[in-house]
Amino acid sequence: KQHSDSVKFVEVPVTNANVYLHQGLGIPSLPYAHLYHPDVGLVEERKIGRSNFPAFRKALSQYVMGFCELESDDDEDDHNN
DSSP states (O other), rough: OOEEEEEEOOOOOTTTTHHHHHTTTOOOOSSEEEEEEEEEEEEEEEOOTTTTHHHHHHHHHHHHHHOOOOOOHHHHHHHHO
């Protein structure tokens, strides 16, 4: 599924000239994504490797549609037990 023109993808390859940019952005591993909203800036960052890609796709779709799911306190308790 393709997203509208409201979504822009920017690829920033790692080179000797920009390695400090990646370090400055706190990118722990590649591939990695930053999601920015035009009104508020950076809203989410996450790994987007093969196993993480479905979650990235879901998050991106939710931002495009104008909402996002939040875990409830009960969900967090379940993860901590």
